[in-house]
Amino acid sequence: MTLLLLLDDDARADHVVLQELTDEGDRVRTEKVLVAHLPEKVREREADKPRWVWDDTSRRYPPLLAAGVRVDRCHDLRLCHAILRRSIYARGSAIATGPPTPWDGPRPGAPEPVEVSLFDEDRAETLDVVDELQRQLDAMRESDEPGKLRLLLAAESTGALIAAEMNHVGVPWSVEAHDRILTGMLGPRPRSGRPAKLEALADEVREALAQPNLNLDSQQDLLRGLRAAGYDVESTSRWEIKEIDLPATEPLLAYKKLARLLSANGWTWMDTWIHDGRFRPDYVPGGVVTGRWATSGGGALQLPASIRGAVRADEGWKLVVADAAQLEPRVLAAMSGDAAMAAAGRHADLYQGVVDAGIVENRAQAKVAMLGAIYGATTGPSAVLMPRLTQGFPRAVALVEAAARAGERGDVVATWLGRTSPAPDAAWQDALAAASAEGAGADDVRAARRRGRDWGRFTRNFVVQGTAAEWALCWMASLRRRLRDREAHLVFFLHDEVMVHSPASEADGVAEAVRESALEAGHLLFGDTAVDFALNVAVVDSYDEAK
Numbered sequence: 001m002t003l004l005l006l007l008d009d010d011a012r013a014d015h016v017v018l019q020e021l022t023d024e025g026d027r028v029r030t031e032k033v034l035v036a037h038l039p040e041k042v043r044e045r046e047a048d049k050p051r052w053v054w055d056d057t058s059r060r061y062p063p064l065l066a067a068g069v070r071v072d073r074c075h076d077l078r079l080c081h082a083i084l085r086r087s088i089y090a091r092g093s094a095i096a097t098g099p100p101t102p103w104d105g106p107r108p109g110a111p112e113p114v115e116v117s118l119f120d121e122d123r124a125e126t127l128d129v130v131d132e133l134q135r136q137l138d139a140m141r142e143s144d145e146p147g148k149l150r151l152l153l154a155a156e157s158t159g160a161l162i163a164a165e166m167n168h169v170g171v172p173w174s175v176e177a178h179d180r181i182l183t184g185m186l187g188p189r190p191r192s193g194r195p196a197k198l199e200a201l202a203d204e205v206r207e208a209l210a211q212p213n214l215n216l217d218s219q220q221d222l223l224r225g226l227r228a229a230g231y232d233v234e235s236t237s238r239w240e241i242k243e244i245d246l247p248a249t250e251p252l253l254a255y256k257k258l259a260r261l262l263s264a265n266g267w268t269w270m271d272t273w274i275h276d277g278r279f280r281p282d283y284v285p286g287g288v289v290t291g292r293w294a295t296s297g298g299g300a301l302q303l304p305a306s307i308r309g310a311v312r313a314d315e316g317w318k319l320v321v322a323d324a325a326q327l328e329p330r331v332l333a334a335m336s337g338d339a340a341m342a343a344a345g346r347h348a349d350l351y352q353g354v355v356d357a358g359i360v361e362n363r364a365q366a367k368v369a370m371l372g373a374i375y376g377a378t379t380g381p382s383a384v385l386m387p388r389l390t391q392g393f394p395r396a397v398a399l400v401e402a403a404a405r406a407g408e409r410g411d412v413v414a415t416w417l418g419r420t421s422p423a424p425d426a427a428w429q430d431a432l433a434a435a436s437a438e439g440a441g442a443d444d445v446r447a448a449r450r451r452g453r454d455w456g457r458f459t460r461n462f463v464v465q466g467t468a469a470e471w472a473l474c475w476m477a478s479l480r481r482r483l484r485d486r487e488a489h490l491v492f493f494l495h496d497e498v499m500v501h502s503p504a505s506e507a508d509g510v511a512e513a514v515r516e517s518a519l520e521a522g523h524l525l526f527g528d529t530a531v532d533f534a535l536n537v538a539v540v541d542s543y544d545e546a547k
Helices: 035-048 057-066 077-086 129-141 146-169 175-186 196-209 219-228 238-242 249-265 267-273 305-310 327-336 339-344 350-356 363-375 380-392 394-409 426-436 442-482 504-526
Strands: 004-009 015-021 027-034 051-054 074-076 282-284 294-297 317-324 489-493 497-503 535-540
Touching: 004 129, 015 035, 027 035, 035 057, 051 057, 051 129, 057 074, 057 146, 074 077, 074 146, 077 129, 077 146, 129 146, 146 282, 146 442, 146 489, 175 196, 175 249, 175 267, 175 305, 196 219, 196 249, 238 249, 249 267, 249 305, 317 442, 317 504, 327 339, 327 363, 327 394, 327 442, 327 504, 339 350, 350 363, 363 380, 363 394, 363 442, 380 394, 394 442, 426 442, 442 489, 442 497, 442 504, 497 504, 504 535
Parallel strands: 004 051, 051 074
Antiparallel strands: 004 015, 015 027, 282 294, 317 497, 317 535, 489 497
């Protein structure tokens, strides 16, 4: 029997209600606990190895961490509700078929989701955690794939614990190294205005365009300035600017790169986000519709290579940095059961394995073809190479093609464990209906086909990217368990990459734990799969040393 300890708010602000339940949701006993005494109560009950059930990990767990208390397992009702609400495995449940409730809203402070929320009422409305837990237990019990769904909900909830723990411990960060990097690239920190090197580049661009008052930080002004100088451009993107042969091209590209660094990770960012030698971003598990994480502050998922030298291990410690090599193609091979693609994936470099299998002539072609299959490139080199990939890896290509066709029809698709894509919005459905109506015009038909292809590319990628996110959650959960009795701790996660801050004496053991966790994640999801989930693992003093 799994012991569930459900945490609920009491009518009085100074108490919480702690309910002990069986794994079927039956109440064993209830007690009221003073908020001030809650950390000690949680510490005491952890000896029973319960699964804590609460409304929102991002709300409940940080105060416990601040009091020095960690929990092993939890069930995050809000995150799990979001999965069950849409999952095809629970489509007949009361959660999936019922009207929107307050549980359908995003957690306070979370970034806006990819699609519009189903429910946008007052989030201060009281949440009935007892009722919600029972509905979720019923949905899992009655689901088409209870084993897969339980694993997904457990992984998602553990991910929420990991996110809070990483925020609590923080990424080791040297402000001195960060300042040296910024000074070297931008010039000394100015009291006001632009740094010297950025100002010099701005002057060079203005002189080349003969516009001494041009504001390079305004896209509209810069676009007008380029057109006034005689250049036919549609945007100020660096991709379009790179194609222009003008004296201002190089300094303008350099300016845009440095200006981005200054605004995203410059001195102001450092003052805001680095405290006591630690960077503590706010991760949002499940913040992207595929299950990938987002951040609501700090930009941890977009740390540029130029400042990674500021991420430095403490004295006597090391950073163990690992990334999963070509994760999405390996996940596709495992999902589809494509033996030929799995064989190619036994190489540390899957793309080279594709070449060695005789599918394409070189590694560059292998990468283009594989990413084209996953992301749905229909033109250019990837389209030319797709017939070869289809012949060499028929089951893998058939899986993503089926997902694409489903999206084009307006159907939903699911990841390996059951996270399910949103249905197209009303405008998409209206366009499809208009194109299918008798006497539909050519413009309606073309618009519907274009929308269909776009949504098909989304669903094609959804099944692979979402399953890769599930693998990564299982990887981190397994690693977290292996680090439980060590001083080392997870400090950073980026889609298919993790970083552990470890005492130097433990670093080799931690690196092995990272590898073992990757193997376990593959077996958890896919059983006795022939696919190798290869890792690049480095033990380094600073993040920029990890290659």
